Amino acid sequence: MCGAQAQQDKLREGKLTFNGSCRTCHSVKEGDHRLGPSLHNIVGAKAGSVEGFGNYSQAMRQSGIVWDEETLDAFIAQPDEVVPGNNMKPFAGLPDAEARASIIEYLKAESEG
Template sequence: MTPRHAPVALWLAAGLLAAGASAAPDPAALQRGEQVYARCAACHAIEGNRTGPQHCGLWGRRAGTAQGYSTYSKALRDSAIVWDERSLNVFLKDPMKTVPGTAMGYAGVKDDGERADLIAWLKEATRPGKACQLVP
């Protein structure tokens, strides 16, 4: 590639990333993300509801609407959040600040790297065809 083509290649790469294209998940990041998720496991599971809702079916789901889970706060149901990488990043950093009145009494994952690894792991662990099956 010539130097004059480099800006076009960067622009195209940025466009692909913005459109949601991504490289294969980093195994080390996924392992770290699974370790962070262990903190969530007291209330959440991938495959079923616990004190908190299941994470299977998370991507693209509107907050407060997990199948078979009915004890959401009014604040979360009314939030209009749709779960994707961006919304999860904001919410998981400080749930109670992001959605005042949420029943999720958790201080959040403050470390940017831990949050990124957790989100990457969640995306992989809840991918259709994995162990993720919606349980009513």
């Protein structure tokens, strides 16, 4: 399998995982806020700062986090450990490291595209 095909497969897996684990509350479309904020351009963004979304917990707004890949991975794995008092209930985390990595790659690709 060539590199481009492998990347497409990884992004497709990321989209499926995102849709199964995140899409109820989040979108990747700019400005499409749901129970949670749109995750468009989330990589590199300051936590609690997505324009047009007003339902952040005080803990998230004051966390000082910038969403790099490592921090996103940790948060998706255990949101209550990274930002105690966040509004992600009932989501308790995604333990599968490969699933988290595929979601992060998908978020990056959707933000670039």
